[in-house]
Amino acid sequence: MFIAFREEVTTVLADALDDRGYPSDDLGIERPPEGFDAVLASSISFGLASEAERPPPQVAGEIADAVDVTDTTYVDGVTTQGPYVNFTPSEAYFEDALAVREDAGELAATGDAVVVEHTSANPTGPVHVGRARNPIIGDAVANLLEYAGNDVERHYYVNDAGRQMALFTWAYERFDETELPDPERDRTEYEMVRYYRRGSEFFESADERAVETAEAEIESILQGLEAGDEATYERVGAVVDAVLGGMKTCLARLPATFDEFVKETRFMRNGDTDEVIDRLKQLDEAVYEEDAWQLDLDGFEKNLVFLRSDDTSLYTTRDLAHHEWKFEEYDRAVTVLGEDHTLQAGQLRETLELLGNDTDQLASVIYSYVDLPDGGMSTRAGTGVDLDDLLDEAIVRARDEVESRLDDRDRDDDLDEADIERIARQVGIGAVRYDIVSKQPTKAITFEWDRALDFEAQSAPYVQYVHARCCGILDGVDAVPAGDVSALTEPESRELLREIARFEGVIDAAATELRPHQVATYTRDLAEAFNAFYRECPVLSVEGELRDARLALVAAARHTMANALDVLGVEAPVSM
RNA sequence: GGGCACGUAGCUUAGCUCGGACUAAAGCGUCGGACUUCUAAUCCGAAUACCGUGGGUUCGAAUCCCACCGUGCUCGCCA
Structure with missing residues (x-):
């Protein structure tokens, strides 16, 4: 219908312009305002008026006369209104609309495999509202690409090799549950985050020697990961998987689900990161300064360090290997990122290009964080509203609404308790999602x-x-x-x-x-x-x-x- | 300070990528109407906007360009 209609308009209008000897590179096709019969219109006459040495309405008339709709299915006729050339729909257009059923909006298959990476929050604790835009937008983007005919995979990239997780692992092993507060909720990520917060507090309050000792232990965890030490992977993995398991449960409530959780350690263990580092060193932009390997990228004021002076890789280094893997496996890659990653995303793209990748297949969707009236939300500091709490409250309030409407409800279909619960959930969670995705x-x-x-x-x-x-x-x-x-x-x-x-x-x-x-x-x-x-x-x-x-x-x-x-x-x- | 993003009725937003019927569109809130009729979480009507400010480009600017102002993000051998 609409897409075929648009294609027909494009064809017949371009033909008409050719016929009259006008350029047909810009057709000026637009949607007319409400209340017009036309589905599409063209404002092409404005641009041609000076060349034609006649006022736009006359040019519009000339073009309309030249348009031939004898072979079109969906375009019924051409009319003009002042300078506008209007294209009206045929009965076939309406017939097709009336026949729309289950596959409404599903476009023809593109044959493209697209990976949508979203959320990818560090597994440090409960999902909070500050980041909730990511799974909601990400899931919608993935759905959208699916409807548009692509084979879509949804990935959550797990930052399991960073300093944060090393600290978390150290804290989990170092502190005993008896010295922690009760968890806010009976689920693994709420239980686990207490260790993370306790560890963070430790670094703020402990004396210098204790901090040094702890630093050394965290450093050894990072080195162990870098060296491919199996025992270290298992220690970190135990923490990561526990927290992630809980986060998954929370995200499933939206629901946002994933085909794969891709761990960054994977690209350390399989040698891809080392291989990328070797190739990066060969680049003209590579410099070795202050014992660290860096890239001097055009258009970026700061160098991008890709190998630390202690020979360990950085997040971005591993992400390069990760993205090259995506490029091998998929035709396109879309990443949903918070605005604080904008610069890093730019450097990543630039570097991927230098490594010989076609970065046209990579796209980012950037969103800004949800803040509280008095500042940002932080898992470490424990400031913020948990997504679970927001969804719970949404359902409670929706239920109140449903119940208060029961009495003056017209329809006599007798909603039972299960219906009320279903509606409260659908409306409550739907309202949260819709509010975020509609902006x-x-x-x-x-x-x-x-x-x-x-x-x-x-x-x-x-x-x-x-x-x-x-x-x-x-x-x-x-x-x-x-x-x-x-x-x-x-x-x-x-x-x-x-x-x-x-x-x-x-x-x-x-x-x-x-x-x-x-x-x-x-x-x-x-x-x-x-x-x-x-x-x-x-x-x-x-x-x-x-x-x-x-x-x-x-x-x-x-x-x-x-x-x-x-x-x-x-x-x-x-x-x- | 440099870079990026955002600034549209009292409030929350759409329109901006690709300038054109914009004399700017909605919701909330305010005011006034419509349930013996397929669900009133609906509908109809009224009032409310120098589209941040100032320049520029253009036949035409909310939309493009420049400057400025305000807000957010960012500028780590963090992620």
Whole structure:
């Protein structure tokens, strides 16, 4: 529908311009404002006016006359309005929209294998809200790329070879549980983080000699990892896996799940990191200063150290090996990163390019952290709101809403306790996700409970409700009829069909630009179109062809909304 | 100080990548309406904006360029 329509417009307009002897490199195709019959329009006449030595509306008329739509399927006609050339849809366009079902928005396979790396938080403790944008945006980006026809793998890159984890391992072995506070929650990462925090405190308060001793032990852990010492891997691995196990449980609540947890030690153990270091040393940009190997990168004010003076690798060194592995295994790699990694991502890209990789296949999605009103969140300091707490509170508040609405509920479908629990969970968690995924990730967010858990506003329940309404209508219908689009004559029906038809275009654009929030914006447009239809066009109380066509339209809307929500990772309730 | 990002109604945002029907679109909040009709977590209406500021490019700028102001991030042999 929309994509084919756009292709037809591109073809016939370019042909028309060629025919009239105008350049056809920029077609000026855009979406007309609301209320126009046209699906797409062109403002090409403005640019050609001076060359043609005639006012834009005349040029528009000339072009419109030259456009030939005899061979098009979806483009029905060409009209002008002032300087604009408008392309209107055929009945086939609406017919296809009416026939949309389970595969709404799924684009043709690209054949590309894409790896989406997201979250990748150091396994030091519970996932907090400051970083919660990462799994939510990352999961949506992965879903989006899947809908856009790619084979997607979701990876969590585990920083298990850094100083932080060495310190954690040391603290875990050094301190006894009896000297720790009770865990905030009965789960491994909450139990484990106490050791990490205790270890961090130790470094702030212990005397110099004790700190030196501890430093030496941490250093020996790092050296052990670097040397490939099996016992050291096991010690660190025990801590990493325990914490990670709990974090996984938390992330699964969103739900954000992963195909693979890729540990950075893997690239130390298999020799890839050493191999990268050898090649880096050969580069013209490589310098050996102050006993450390560095890269003097163009456009970066600071050198990038890739081998410490004690011969150990750094995070970025291992990440280079990691990314070369990604390039071997996948056609494209997308990484969702906090804004504090922007510089590092730039250096990584530049260095990968120097190593002979095609970095066009690498893309980053950058988001800014969620802060508290009085500062940032930190696992080490224990400041911050745990994602678990936010989700719990969201469900509690959603449940209150459900229960308070039970009395004045019109529909007599008698929600039982299981329904109430389901709706509370779908709406509560959906609201948290939707709130985050619907905003541009580069904008800063300050966390406030009431704002994060606002069920009104332009929030998840608003669009979820549309899905529930669709399900309510279709509930007693045995088989959805195919429906005849010619029966749908009201402007509200047509407008809804247009929105449904547009969904694939939204997926296409959002996937290309890696901007899932466009899908969230779309769900609101779709919801508005549906609500207008719902108000004006009764379905079950009419009969014959009209009823069949409207039922088909409701089914098309339902599946479109369900899949749009699926991209966002928000559940689509069958009742609310 | 250098680099990057962000700045749109009282508040929260969309539109900005790729300038064009923008006389700027929504939600919340405020005010006023609509449930004997498929779920009112809905809908309809009113009021609210020098699109951070100043220049520039252009037939045309919220959108592109420059400067400035404000906010955040960043500039480790941390990750």
